[in-house]
Amino acid sequence: MTTLPPEPEYIPLPPPSAHERARTAFERIAKADRPASWVALRTMDEVLVDAKTVDERVRAGETLSLAGVVCTVDDRYGSPPGSAVSRLTAAGAVLLGTTVFDPECAVIGLGIADLALTTSAREISAPADVISLKPTPGLVPRTGVRESISVSARTLATAQRAVAAMLGPDGLDPDVREWPPDVRLGAGHRPRLGVPDAASLPLPARRAFDVAAASLEASGAVLVPVDASAVSPAGSAAAARTLLADLDALLLPTVGFAESTLNDLDLAAATVPGQRRPYGITVVTRAFEDQIGIDLASVLTGEKCPDPYPAEAVDVVVFGAHLCGQPLHDELRGARFGGLVRTSERYRLVLLSDVTPPQPGLVTGTTGIDGERWRLSPATFDRFADRLAAPFALNRVELEDGSTPLAVVCDPAAATGGESLDRYASWRGYLRFVSTAGPRFPR
Template identity: 50%
Template sequence: MTTLPPDPDPVPTTPPSATQRVIAAFERLTEAARPELWTTLRAVEDVLVDAKAVDERVKAGERLPLAGTVLAVHDSIDVEGVPDTSATVVARLTSAGAVVLGRTGTGRLAAAWDRTKVGGNGAAVAVALGIVDLALSTGGAVPAALNAVVAVKPTRGLLPATGVRADDGVSVYATGLRPAHRALTLMTGGDRTWPADVRLGAGEHPRIAYPRDLCLSEAASLAFKATIARLTASGAVLEPVPEARIPDGFDALVVPTVPDHPGIAEALADPDGVGHRLASCTAFANLLDLAAVTVPVLPGDRRPFGVTFLTRAFEDQIGLDLATVCTDEPMTPYPEPGVDVVVFGAHLRGQPLNGELTALGARFGGPVRTIEGYRMVLLDTDPPQPGVVPGSASLDGERWRLSPAAFERFAATLGEPFELDRVELDDGSAALAVRSRVADGPGLDRYESWRGYVRFASTAGPRDPG
């Protein structure tokens, strides 16, 4: 039989240069024909000068995480030229390689996909239309939902307020959580800092409240119910509550971002009434000092009925992680202070002591594997645990991240014969891990993971594990 040679590996796609991306942005701007979105649109020549400067910095070897990113900025946030200097949040993005296309306004703008419907503000519409990659605004969640884009508004004070002429704080709009998270990380560093005991995670079964009584259109109601079902399927525990608050014992509150999608004609006839109605689901967030993450109902869905995850101040990471259930995007840590710890035994997910980590607000960071330099022995503890000692095998474990105060409490619970010491991982890094001071006990040399031994013990019964 004749067989064909295997297909060659795909050639990696080179990301567009900043210059190419700016040219594409202006082409898309012309195609969209939405001049009402902009209060100030920079001249093509000026934007290209900035883009070429970014390309030269990249060519010189500088690492710019936002190279090739086009940015729009709402009128309530200063940009160089009007006035003379940019707001700190804008300056941090442009220093990372973003190029400002122009400034957007607010009004009864049409939505991105339906010009008969309200869009909220030009920043969200410009992102939805693909003209820009990111936008900064003080408009919050509602414009994001009306245009089916992502909005992240962090805890007030985590972003610098210099040059921001509004009290509501800055939101970043993007087509996905990952670019929004990247921009948020680069801008972070304001007047407030995280408390030492901040919770970084909510465990495998987070408790999420949602309002019981909502006045929603049929389409918005169906979309919200679909989100509740999806969160439940992911392992979250959802419970209705009588009012839009985060009750004690709950990790977050999820709400429909808007109750319906009014038309332009209705908004012009009753601007105050429409504005109040659109904000009714999320307006309390600023009053209660909450962090917010708004995402579309489903990835790529252009319907305007997104959901907003609200978390307590400084628990932004929990909201970001919960939102990934709707967007199917991996999420990396927000830059809050924390300590990473690798565990190998009873602290693993699904094991008896994992609750000690989740009760401390630890965040699961993913599986890890050591180099060939360790082995496990079975210790005489209750519950049974392995001791990780020097050897010649690779071991599977998990990485967990704790706030500084939570780390101190976790370390205090270990007791003899456990200690925290470095292990070398197969990615070349060294990580703090739970190890053993003693090597006494039956060897578990045939197992590369504690779960492997647990499966053996549960089926084979008490016998020599070696």
């Protein structure tokens, strides 16, 4: 018998405040002792005042997507900072100053900054522990900036939140672009990736590239050999569009091409470090399919980004033949998987007669039913709704968490007399049963 007291319950430490992170940045600046890296370093007092303001805003209840993120800009930016930097600081970022153009992003690699705005007038590189996003040209306003904007950060999530904070018209840049209504939000569970011949690469680069390609293939991607010359400086936007027409993304070794080339070709990119420095992996996508590139990059980093963009989308819950891998799932092409869900105990599934392909209908009842949530862009949702044929319709259902998203439900009259599937709790559960007990679909 022991008389020792029970272990205390673990209480996670709160994240460091913006003030603490800013002070740490100056300590690391002093330790690094690289004065030549800075074009204009703000004084500690100035930065700490800004950081304190961020902490006060958070305590007052504001939700700041970049609260306390320490950032820098490189010297190819205009002065004073334009819309992009203003939007970052409005979202809670704290600006340290302006650095010398640095393709290795030393301020991030040394732990000085969490985030750096860089220009696209550079050769893409992949320093250790640094992730870069090159957004679709025009999504981020260029007001006050000499070049198109890219973002480097310690994590994919930080880089994505930074890009999201800078998006949208500012009323000053006439060339700014917005997300099209039919933008694809996801590449599906079997994305097609173009893979160029890596034979001419240095051996370490080729090994890093092969490891990344194998990781993506293991996650479900289909690797398609391609001629990647269309995304070289000699390529054209039309050739790049043709190359990517039948692909979800292009996987490239991060050596020897400039971000400005991708801008000229109207492409987006996400770059992650490889297993062998300084060789990394760049995922290239069509314009406005930035999120697809980020999703593929996250497979390589092992990091999940909780806040995908664009924000304007419609959630739909499905329960039958529209589930992933089922016969009608292609009607959700371009949608983004939003997770597994379960309804409150107010519904039931019924096996329908005279419906092709065989599928169930969701009607009111006394059981919780498992389904999938999918996020659709506005135009994709409109197409999906237009193609939904009787006896199916869209209506709101109550989930066990109390939310009420739109879902594919069934006309109760069409379910009259159909076999109840209550004991299976889901369409997949029923399919597993018939795969072992023999088909029981209506004749």
